[in-house]
Amino acid sequence: MxxxxxxxxxxxxxxxxxxxxxxxxxxxxxxxxxxxxxxxxxxxxxxxxxxxxxxxxxxxxxxxxxxxxxxxxxxxxxxxxxxxxxxxxxxxxxxxxxxxxxxxxxxxxxxxxxxxxxxxxxxxxEWGKYLGPEAIEKGVDVMISSWTRIAPNTVPPMAKAAGNYSNAQLIKMEAVIYGFAEGIALDAYGFVSEGSGENIFIVKDGIIYTPFFDACILPGITRDTVIRIAKDEGIEVKEVPIPREFLYIADEVFFTGTAAEITPIRSIDKIIIGKGERGPITKRLQEIFFSYVNAEIPDKYNWLTFIK
Missing domain, CATH: 3.30.470.10 (Aminotransferase class 4, branched-chain amino acid transferase, N-terminal domain)
Structure with a gap:
């Protein structure tokens, strides 16, 4: 880097x-x-x-x-x-x-x-694209981490605290050493939690799935943004426990985060996701998201604070 x-x-x-x-x-x-x-x-x-x-x-x-x-x-x-x-x-x-x-x-x-x-x-x-300049369009290759996400009532995952990122660093370093862009952590019960620094969404048969707070995720601001955009587009969003294997048979999977923005995932554990490229729902959500952040459409939620 x-x-x-x-x-x-x-x-x-x-x-x-x-x-x-x-x-x-x-x-x-x-x-x-x-x-x-x-x-x-x-x-x-x-x-x-x-x-x-x-x-x-x-x-x-x-x-x-x-x-x-x-x-x-x-x-x-x-x-x-x-x-x-x-x-x-x-x-x-x-x-x-x-x-x-x-x-x-x-x-x-x-x-x-x-x-x-x-x-x-x-x-x-100044900072560019967190997972690389081509990641937004081409997607990234990731792995399921051997490290479990922090467990409930150990340290509070709803706080964006420095200590939580000791766990995140282990997830990230393992992924990098094995040649992947990022790792996905499972929670203490074996369900999907999140990436080292991103929330995760899964698309299957036109429905979007994402882990709820009980999977020890950070309540992401971009996560909330994507859920609102999806609902505005008439796309159903379900916040539910997600088993690991559901990732492999998904039509689309993508990360969200302030740094990652909306980044498609093209493979997990070397299993191709969907067609191995950015899917149509991910692309549509990206288009709307970037239209909001670039002030190209009306800011109906007052999300932008202009520097005057």
Whole structure:
């Protein structure tokens, strides 16, 4: 992977600081105990100017994640939203990835985090297609991971927390080592859960299936977007337990996520899915999704926040 494209500034605790001066102490609590929650958000270049997709929903999820981990963010939701916009403006970016980060900082070191301050940072940088430039059209080859998704009542999967991504890294690294673009994790009961950083959808006989929250998935913003678009198109969506073998006989399978957007899956465990190419329902959902994020159709859900 290419090195991150450095921008000019990072927002830290209410102030913009130069990129290379955005530092934390090596004994910062989050570095040792994963006491950190975060978001991944995209700003798109549109004909009407730069626009952040579903900013409010992302920041609301950030606050929900922090609440689950008993972290009181020292800024309001509106202040964090405005800080995201301020950071994009300061870096003069027309399109970018946005990473708000809430973490417990430096003070004491031990499992009990309460004495450590809750700090906030927001970084933005240019970023391309997460699974490769051709993935959106051609699809990707994936595998079922040998690693199980985190189990219920162990760590909370509804929080987008740094600690959850230890599990995700194991899934991703295994897939990469074996020559696949991504891995799909099963839940603790053997049902389909999600990718290392994406939700998953299955199309069979014109119906869309996707795991529900009880499969220990992250409540994805793009997942919610796709469900709304599908229902608008009159396509039935069922949130149900999905057995592993259902993936192999699907007509279409695709990932969703802020980074992955809507990415077709062409094979799983070297079994070709459908015709081994992007299917018609996946293509239609992509077309509508990209029309929304690029401000090419009316924004009836108020999903776009324009940078003015």
């Amino acid at each position: 290419a090195k991150i494209k450095e921008a000019k500034y990072i927002w830290m605790n209410g102030k913009l600081v130069p990129w290379n001066e955005a530092k934390v102490h090596v004994l910062t609590h989050a570095l040792h105990y994963s006491s950190c929650v975060f978001e991944g958000i995209r700003c798109y270049k549109t004909k009407k100017g730069p626009a952040v997709f579903r900013l409010k929903e992302h920041i609301k999820r950030l606050f929900d994640s922090a609440k689950i981990y008993r972290m009181e963010i020292p800024f309001s939701l509106e202040e964090i939203m405005n800080a995201c916009i301020e950071t994009i403006k300061a870096n003069e970016l027309e399109e970018c990835y946005i990473r708000p980060l809430v973490y417990r900082g430096y003070y004491d070191l031990g499992v009990n985090p309460f004495s450590c301050p809750v700090e906030v940072a927001i970084a933005v940088w």
